[in-house]
Amino acid sequence: MTNTLYLPELREMLAENNAAELREFCEALHPARTAEFMEGLSAPEMWAVLRHADPQLRVQIFNFLDYEKQIEILQDADRAEIAQLVSDLPPDDRVDLLEEVNPEVVAELMPLLPVEERRDIQRLSSFPEDSAGAIMTTEFARLSENLSVRQALDEIGRQAEDLETIYYLYVVDTEDHLRGLVSARQLVSKIGKPDTKIGDIMERDLVTVNVLDDQEQVADKVAHYDLLAIPVVDDEWRLVGIITHDDVIDVMREEAEEDAYHRGAVHPLEKSYLETRLVTLTWKRGIWLAVLFFAALLTAVTLEHHEAVIAGIPWLVLFLPLIVSTGGNSGNQSATLIITALSAGDVRVNDWARIVRREFLMGLMLGGSLAAVGYLCALSVAPGYYDATVIPITILLVVVCGTLTGSLLPLLFRRMGLDPAMMSNPFVAGLIDLLGIIIYMNVSLLML
C-alpha cells in the first residue's frame, strides 16, 4: 500500500540536504498526497523532510501521516521544534495524539508550550472519551453582534490561518454565551451592503450539543441538519468549542466499525487488523468466543437431560443442526432489522408492541413456509406421517421464537441504557440455539 515512487529521490535530497528541492516537494501537492509519497520513509527521515515546509503546511502534512509515525516523530525529534508543531496542531487532534505519546515526553513538552495552549490541552483531555468535549476543537471564529459585515470579513481575514473552519462564525456576548451564527455564505452575500450589522443577519435558532453529549448523538444531529460544524455549549449555554464535519465523518466510521465488531462478537480493535498483535487479537476474540462457548455448553446439558428422547427416536438427531441454525438465522435477521432501525431513529423502545406484532406475523409466515419444506424432508426419514409432524411444528415454533427474541432483546438493551449493537447478535444466537433445542425436545416428548 506504500507509494514508493519518489522514495529514492527524497532520500537523495535528504542526503544532499537540498533545502530548495525539499521545500518544493512539500509545497507542490495536496498535503494528503505529499504525506502518501513520504509513507516509505522512517520517522526521522519524515521529520527531516517536514522541517523544510513552513510551519502551517508542516502541520497539515503531519496530520496526514500514519498515526504510529506521528507518535514516533513527537517522541524522537527535537523538543523545541516539536513544541512548535504541537502548538500548531488542531486542538482536538493534539489531545488525542498526546494521549498516545510517552508521558515523560509529554511532561518535557508541556512547559515549552504557551500557557494558553497548555490550559487548552488540560481542559480538553479532561472530557470523557467519546463525548462531544473530547472531539471538539477550540479554534473557531467568535464575533460580537455589533460588528458590521465589513469589520467581520476583515476580522476573519486576519484569523483565517489559525481557525479550523471559517464557514460558520459564532456570535457570543462578553461572557461567551452563544447568541447566534452567521455563515460565511451570508457574509459574502451581504458584501454589497458592508455596513449591515452582524446582529441583524445572524440566525438565532441554533442547533447545538452539550459538551458531555455522546459523539454518536453529535453525528446524528450534524447528519440530520446537514451542518458543516456544530457548536458545543456547556450547561450555562457558553460556547466552549465546535465540532467540524470531518470529525463527524471520522466518528461515523468509528461507530460503524465498532457496531460491526460487536455484531461479529469481537471486542473492537484499537489498531488495524494487520497491526494488532496476534496475542491481543486472540484475546479480543477469545473472551467472546469463550462466553459463547459456555452458553453453548448449556445446549449439551439440555440434550443430556433429554437423552432418553434421542435414544428412543434416533432420526430426530438428523434435524438438530437444521433447527438450531434456522432459529438462529431468523433471530439474527430480526436483531439486525431492529438494531439498524434503532440506530437510524426509525423505531423507538415505545414501539415495542407494534414490533412484536409485526415480528410475530413474520415469524408465522416465514416459519410456516419453512415448516412445509421441513415436513416433506421429515417424511423421508420419519416412520410415519404423524411422527414427521414433529419437525414442521418445531420449525414454526423456533422461527417465531427466534423473531420475537431477536427483536425484543435489542429493545431491552436499549431500554436498559446499553448499546443494542453491543451484545445483541451473539447473545441472540446463543439464546436461540438453546431455546431451539428445548422446544425441539419438548415437542418430541409431547408428541411421540
Added chain:
Amino acid sequence: MTNTLYLPELREMLAENNAAELREFCEALHPARTAEFMEGLSAPEMWAVLRHADPQLRVQIFNFLDYEKQIEILQDADRAEIAQLVSDLPPDDRVDLLEEVNPEVVAELMPLLPVEERRDIQRLSSFPEDSAGAIMTTEFARLSENLSVRQALDEIGRQAEDLETIYYLYVVDTEDHLRGLVSARQLVSKIGKPDTKIGDIMERDLVTVNVLDDQEQVADKVAHYDLLAIPVVDDEWRLVGIITHDDVIDVMREEAEEDAYHRGAVHPLEKSYLETRLVTLTWKRGIWLAVLFFAALLTAVTLEHHEAVIAGIPWLVLFLPLIVSTGGNSGNQSATLIITALSAGDVRVNDWARIVRREFLMGLMLGGSLAAVGYLCALSVAPGYYDATVIPITILLVVVCGTLTGSLLPLLFRRMGLDPAMMSNPFVAGLIDLLGIIIYMNVSLLML
C-alpha cells in the same frame, strides 16, 4: 416521534388563512425544526403552510420534510407552483425525488420547467445508481483564473443564493476543463489584497472523482482528504458537478446500513422498518432464510449418511450443537475482522498469505483453549479417556477450519469483484456448520 406541540395552532392559522402568522412560523426557526413541527400535518396542509414562505426558504423546509410527504406534495399540489419548487430544489435531490413520483405527473411537470433545468434533470438521471454522477449537484461556483479576489467575491456574493456550497470555488477554462480550486477561506484571507489574481492563489493539485466512480469510493476520498466537497469530472477532465459533505454523510449511512443488512442476511430495505410492508419485509428475509435453510438441509443429509456412527455412540449427539455453533462463531469473527479491515483499506486481497498465517495461528490458540475445556466436559459423559478425546480434537479442527474459511471467503468475494459484506457472513455460517458436522463425524469414525 411526531412533534404535535404546535399542530392545533398551525391548523387554526390555516383555517383563518392567517398569512402573516404562517409566514412568521416559516421564518422563525431553523428550516429543519420548522419541518419537525409540521410533521403531524397532512401533505396538502403542509403545502398550504409552505406557500407562505418565500421560495428559497420554502425549498429548504420542504427538503427536511418526510420523504413520503414530499412525494405526495409533488403529486397533488398545483402543477405550476410545484414546477417553481422543483426548479428551486438542489439538482441532486430533485432527480432522486422525481424518480419516486408518478411518471404521469413528471411528464406534466417537465414542460413547465426552464429548458436548462429540464436538460439537467435528464442528464443527471442518466447516471447509474450509486455512481458519483447520480449523487452530484450541478450548482457550484465556477470562476475564471483571470478574475481578481475582489471580482471573485462580488461574483460569489451575487450567486450565493443559488449555489449548494460557496466554500470551494472551482476554476475552469472556457471549455469547462477543471484548472484549480480556491477555497472561500483563501479568498477571505486575501481580502486585504483584493487585486490578487485567482490564478495565483488557486491550488492546482486537486483530488477529484470520475462521474462513473462508485459512491463508496467518493465517500472514502472525501473522508481521507477531509474535504467539504469533491469535484466530479468526466473522462476529458471537464468539471460536470460536485459532491458536498452532507451527501457524503448520507452515502456513508446508507452504505453502513446496507452492510449491516447483508451481514444479518436481510435484503436491504428501501424504506424504514415500520414503513416497509410486512409482505415485502417477509420476502426480503425469506429469500435469504430459505437459501440458508436449504444449505442447512445438507447437514441433515450428512448426518443421515453417518447414522451408524450416531446410533453406535449416542453421547456424541450431546456435543453436536456446541461444535456447530463454536465453529460458526469463530468463522463469523474472522469474517467480521476481514470484512471490516477490507472496507477500511487496512488489508488487501494480496495480503492473503499473511492473513492465512495469522488466522491459522489464532485458530490454534483459540481452538486449543476451547478444546481443553471441551475435554473436561466430555470426560463426564464419555465412557473413557480415549473416547472423550474425540471432542477436543474436533473442536480444534472446527475452530481452525472456521477461522480459515471465515477469513478466506471475504477475500475470495473481493477478488471476484463482489462486495465481501454481501454474502460472506451468512454464507460462512452455513458452510462452517456443514464442515463442522463432517469433521465431527469423520473424527468419531476414525477414532471410535
